[in-house]
Amino acid sequence: MLARIWVRGFADVPKKARPNIKDGPSLQDFVTSGSVAEAVQKYEGKLKLEKGDKRLRLPPWLKKDQVLPSENRNVARLKKQLKNLKLSTVCQEARCPNLGECWGGSDDSIATATIMLMGDTCTRGCRFCSVKTARAPPPLDPMEPENTAEAVASWGVEYIVMTSVDRDDIPDGGADHLRKTVQLMKLKKPGLLIECLLPDFAGDKLSIEKLATSGLDVYAHNVETVERLTPWVRDPRAKYRQSLDALRYAKEVNPGLITKTSIMLGLGEEEQEIKDCLADLRKNNVDVVTFGQYMQPTKRHLVVKEWVTPEKFDEWAEYAKKLGFLYVASGPLVRSSYKAGEFYLKNVLKNRKK
Numbered sequence: 001m002l003a004r005i006w007v008r009g010f011a012d013v014p015k016k017a018r019p020n021i022k023d024g025p026s027l028q029d030f031v032t033s034g035s036v037a038e039a040v041q042k043y044e045g046k047l048k049l050e051k052g053d054k055r056l057r058l059p060p061w062l063k064k065d066q067v068l069p070s071e072n073r074n075v076a077r078l079k080k081q082l083k084n085l086k087l088s089t090v091c092q093e094a095r096c097p098n099l100g101e102c103w104g105g106s107d108d109s110i111a112t113a114t115i116m117l118m119g120d121t122c123t124r125g126c127r128f129c130s131v132k133t134a135r136a137p138p139p140l141d142p143m144e145p146e147n148t149a150e151a152v153a154s155w156g157v158e159y160i161v162m163t164s165v166d167r168d169d170i171p172d173g174g175a176d177h178l179r180k181t182v183q184l185m186k187l188k189k190p191g192l193l194i195e196c197l198l199p200d201f202a203g204d205k206l207s208i209e210k211l212a213t214s215g216l217d218v219y220a221h222n223v224e225t226v227e228r229l230t231p232w233v234r235d236p237r238a239k240y241r242q243s244l245d246a247l248r249y250a251k252e253v254n255p256g257l258i259t260k261t262s263i264m265l266g267l268g269e270e271e272q273e274i275k276d277c278l279a280d281l282r283k284n285n286v287d288v289v290t291f292g293q294y295m296q297p298t299k300r301h302l303v304v305k306e307w308v309t310p311e312k313f314d315e316w317a318e319y320a321k322k323l324g325f326l327y328v329a330s331g332p333l334v335r336s337s338y339k340a341g342e343f344y345l346k347n348v349l350k351n352r353k354k
Contacts, residue, residue: 048306055296059307062293062332114161114197115148117181118174122165124235128224128264130297136169140177149184152192159346160185163197168237173199175207182214193217193349195260203242205249212250212257217349218288219250220260223281226273233267233302248284256352258326258345260288265316267294268305274316282323288345291316291330308332 045057121137122129141147152160162181167174182194195218201207212219223243225233230240247259261281263274281289291313296304310332317330327345 047309049303054303056304056307061310062295062307114163115152117144117148117162117164117178118167119165123168124166124237126224126234126238127302128233128267128294128297130301131165137165137167140167140170140174145177145181145184148181149188152185153188158191159193159195161195161197164199166199166235166238168202172207172210173201173204175201175204175210179210179214182211182216186215193346195220195345197222198246200238200242200246202237203239203245208246208249209253212253216257218258218260218345219247219254220262220288221246221250222262223277224262224264225267226263226269226277227280228273229267229269233264244280244284247281247286251285258287258348259285260290261286262290262292264294265291265308265313266304266306267302275319278320278323282325287326289320289325289328290334291320291328292334293332 043059043061045059046053047056047059049056116131118140119137121132121134123133123135123137125133148162162178164174164178170177178196178198182196185192185194194216196211196216197220198211200221221243223240224230224238227240230238243261247261251257251259263277265274278289293308293313294302294304296302313330313332313334317328320328320330326348
C-alpha cells in the first residue's frame with residue numbers, strides 16, 4: 001500500500017496509455033481552514049523581502065496542522081525501529097515540515113520515511129540545509145546496507161526513497177556503499193521500486209555509473225536552484241553544470257532509468273532564470289521535476305526572499321508539463337522526497353517492466 005501523492009498531471013502521454021490513478025491531495029489539504037484562494041486574498045503581509053526587512057511573515061497557505069510524534073503510534077514505531085538499526089532519515093535531519101504527515105500515515109495509508117544513508121553528517125555546507133556538517137565525518141557503518149534492506153523489507157511498501165549525505169572524504173563518494181544497499185534491497189524484495197536521491201559524486205563518472213546500473217529505478221539528484229544563485233545557495237563544490245552532467249550521464253549509462261530533480265523557489269530567482277533552468281534540464285533528458293517553497297530551517301540559514309503563491313506554483317507546473325517532462329509536482333509544501341510512493345511513477349515503472 002502506498003501513501004497518496006499530490007499528482008499534478010503528466011505531459012505528452014497518449015490518452016489511452018495513461019494509467020488510471022487516484023487523485024492525490026490538493027493544496028486545500030495543506031491549509032488549516034478556508035479555501036486557498038481566500039487564504040491568499042486575506043494575506044496582508046509581504047510576499048517579497050524588501051530592504052530593511054529581517055524576514056517575511058509566514059503566509060496562511062504554509063500553515064498546516066502538525067502531527068506531533070507523541071500523537072501517533074506509527075511515528076513512534078518508525079523512530080524506534082530506525083534508532084535500533086542505527087539508520088538516519090532526511091525527514092529528521094533536514095527538519096522537513098511534512099514529517100508528522102508522512103511518518104504518521106493513516107488507517108488506509110502506509111507511513112513513509114526517506115532513509116538517509118552514510119550517516120547523519122555531510123562533508124558539504126549548503127546554506128539552505130540543516131543537516132550536520134564536518135570535514136571528516138565518522139566512518140561508514142558496514143552493516144548499514146544490510147540493516148536498511150532489513151528495515152525496508154519489513155515495512156511492506158512497494159516504493160521506497162533513499163537519500164544520502166555527501167561524503168567527499170571517501171574516494172568514490174560512497175558509491176560502492178550505496179550500490180550494495182540497493183542490491184541487497186532488491187535481493188530481499190525483488191519487486192520493490194527504489195528511488196535514490198544521490199550526491200553529484202564530484203562529477204566522477206565511475207561513481208555515477210555504479211548507481212545508475214545498481215538496479216535502482218529512479219535516479220534523482222537535485223539542482224536545487226537556478227544557475228546564478230548556485231554558488232550562493234549551495235556548497236562551492238556543488239556546481240550547477242556538474243549536477244546537469246550527472247543526471248545526463250546516468251541516463252546515458254542506463255536509458256531505462258527515470259531521472260528526477262527538484263527546484264526550490266523563493267531564494268531570489270527571476271522568472272526567466274527558472275525557464276532557462278527547465279530548458280537545461282530537458283536538454284539533459286531529465287524526466288521528472290518538482291517545485292517547492294524554500295523555508296528557512298534555522299536563523300543561521302538563508303532568509304526567504306519571496307513567498308511564492310499557490311497560483312504561481314500551478315503556473316510553473318503547467319509550463320513544465322508543456323516542455324515535455326514525464327511528471328511534474330509543484331506546490332509550496334512539495335519536497336523532492338515528499339510521500340515517495342507516487343502513483344504515477346509506480347505505474348510507469350511497472351508498465352515498463354511488463
